[in-house]
Amino acid sequence: MTATTIDRRPAAEPRGEDATARTLVTLTIADQLCGVPVLSVRDILGEQPITRIPLAPPEIAGSLNLRGRIVTAIDLRCRLGVPPPPPGTPRMSVVTEQGGDLYALLVDQVSEVMTPPATSFERNPPTLPAAWAEFCSGIYRLEGRLMVELDIGRILALSTEG
């Protein structure tokens, strides 16, 4: 736990002290406001038909067709250890690219694009649950609520876990 926090420090630090603000796409997962860097987002999709992939890890919701390309859908709720939404709830996806392959992150809702002041950024509090701490690069203090910045690279690092 402590080890992971220390491990993350170098990556987070430049952002914390650096005055350059980052632009994030905000989204919600089980009522928690999260953000992903806007530059890593290729597409935002509404509810999509998803083909299940048998024998895949539970985090992989399936695959979908994005204008002729096959996109692997990853259920962020499952990845973050949050219980699944009630059946029939429409979900949106944030499409991102890694190593030439496209991935869709299934989230509850995608809202706005914002540039929170860099000064409002803080590193993960050490008490953050392990499932979140692993995928969060830090927290923004916004007016009235907190926003968790997600580390897409870590979220997609499923392959090594087999």
Place this chain on the structure above:
Amino acid sequence: MDDLLAEFLTETTENLAELDVALVRLERNPDDGETLSLIFRLVHTIKGTCGFLGLPRLEKVAHAAENVLGKVRDGVLGVTPDLVSTVLAAIDQIKFIVASLGTTGAEPTGDDAELILRLDAVSNGRAVPPAAAPSPAAPPVAEVPAAVPAPSVPPIAAVPAEQPRPAPESAVEAPQSNQTIRLGVDVLEELMTLVSELVLTRNQLLQLARSRESAAFSVPLQRLSHITTDLQEGVMKTRMQPIGNAWGKLPRLVRDLTLELDKRIELVMRGAETELDRQVLELIKDPLTHMVRNSADHGLETPAERRAAGKPETGHITLNAFHEGGHIVIEVGDDGRGLPVDKIRAKIIAKGLATEAELAGMTDNQILRFIFRPGFSTAATITAVSGRGVGMDVVKTNVERIGGTIELASTVGQGTTFTIKIPLTLAIVSALIVEAGGERFAIPQLSVVELVRAGTEAAADAAEGEPVLQMINSTPVLRLRDRLLPLVNLADLLRLRADEARASASRRHIVVAQVGASLLGIVVDRVFDTEEIVVKPVAPIMRHVTMFSGNTILGDGSVIMILDPNGIARATGIAGSADGRSAGGPPAVAKAGRREERAAMLLFRAGGAEPKVVPLGLVARLEEIGADQIEAGADQVVTQYRGRLMPLIAMSGTLDLTRPRQTVLVFADAERRLGYDRCMGLVVDEIIDVVEDSLAIQLSTNRPGILGKAVIAGRATDIIDTGYWLTRAFADWFDAGEGGPGGNARLLIVEDSAFFRQMLEPSLIAAGYDVTAVGSAAEALALADAGARFNAIVSDIEMPDMDGLAFVARLRAGGPWMDLPIIALTGMTSPAQVEAGRAAGFTDYVRKFEREPLLASLRQCLAVSAEHRLHA
């Protein structure tokens, strides 16, 4: 300019650019073995190619450079700046000659003796003796080409030598750009993606137009639709090429090799139209060239050697390409001498690649695979054609780079066949769309043999002749015509929620798929249509699931997984598709049922706890017979089965008539033509499983009805002697006795009925013979042509196409098998027929089913034949 030459120039120019960089890298890190291998391979490729293009000057320089590099690779020489400079000088000289080739189409006149002398000096370990003279020339390497030809050639030659730099640019480009444009695959990939998007947008538009019915749009929309379709087809076509394109230069290569090696070689090419992704095609071109060259050089014998071995003087190199089970398979085979296992073994030990103890534990095939190791070559002399042990290394590296595998099968005296299997990652295939557990899947059409709608046992209304799905313990099998097929339920295998309504349906859909040499039934819920699909690789996170070979987007826009029947078979442990036997030798040999081949076997218990086994192919049907249907006569217990009486024999000795149902293995002879339409039931206690294993009898036994013991599924298991139990059922079947020692004499069985082959084979193996079984006279003759040797032949008389009489007459007419004892096996033994048989050339006549007379006859024939040989 000659197409071949133009291609060679493009390739070589690319290779040369790579070489410069690699050599400099090597100079900095002399221990970088990978770079060294790369350099060696590039130079070897240049040498090899110019050898058959007839470019002696280029070849000599490349050969000398390769010599130096070979010594570096073997660790004889260290990497010194001098050495690298010398090699670089050689490469510059090659560049010069290549540039000149580009301008004039011919090698420039001139002499490279000095350079070759220096290369040879380096190669022999002398530290570049004329160090003073070439050293000033060596560092400014670019000037070497100009400097070398200048002193020794007349001034006319000096002019092109000075000028080649500006000229070749336009001269080389011009003819090539007319015919082809070299494009990055990524450009095509991008185009493909755009076209896919266009197709989907078009589909949406069409749907909109249908609901609006606005006539103004419909005509241009139709036009747009057609153009989109044409565009899609066009783009797809750009990536596919027939494999024949890669074979284009092989006939000439073989022709030249024929002259060079003084051999007679015929190149047979089959399946040249098999389409292949262009990227894949590019990558297998070189390996194929290497392999054909190897076959010609090492594989095939000289005409004199072939004559001595009783083979036709002309050797054949066969290229065969086809789609199989979601792969493209390319076979490169020759009918030459085969790979010498002993020599390879000696070489492995000499090279320190493995210890003797390690080798002792390896099969011949594993030992043969050492030829794919870098630096391995068995040729006693290094020839210009091949033999530096670089070829097979290159082949394997290139094939594996595109995710393929390479297998080899070799039989001494009959030839060697390499089988390259390349996954069709990018190829377009026709696929069958099926549904299981509520999800749709694609199965490559090429691995689908047939679709079967089968009734379950519960369905009492099963129509006569309809395939029936049955359970052995809890394992489902399919009774399809005369065979039992192992089945897998797709929904269960993929852990999908079974569709309740479908699971209980009385009819199931079964996709019979070809997996390597065996068949597998895949139970699905629904079968849709076939569709042309573009296979796309699965996301890296999913690569560990081997049951899918890729995924694709269907016409309706949905994503669908593509099943890999080979992966399914591996997951269920059914077929040993990885065991390399599938490669086979020449086709006839591949089909011949050698005894080490794996076979599906039925494991059961009867009269004791230890398992017993019978080849599944021998069992016609499995039946449960109710006690009320069994009638005990005075000396036999029978049941009415399909309108005739079938005797029941209990394996345990006595039939326990108190059991309500008896489990019966039904043996039937399908050879109705001969009037042997009889069947018998062997009553057993319990059926355990169907397993796939090799039927290698390890211990023979004296117990009647048991052939011996073999290790099946990890346990010592009794193999039952079907012949014995058949004779128990019918009084007129001779009671089998003890097998005589066959002394490992090689026997060939020629018999068109698979039933008799399977029955004869184990009993003859048990008697100590080395048995090969084939299904027709034609296959046997093919073996004769391939140089196979046997001590005796046992042949059926009644066979389709060529009967036993014609077969024996053919053999007796001449050839290596002219004097072999040939025993006729037949159901008809009237004196007139025996006479006809003897007249045709049969040594002896034995009735079918009679094991002991057959063994006696074999003993006698082999003894006579041995004596004959002694006296001869």
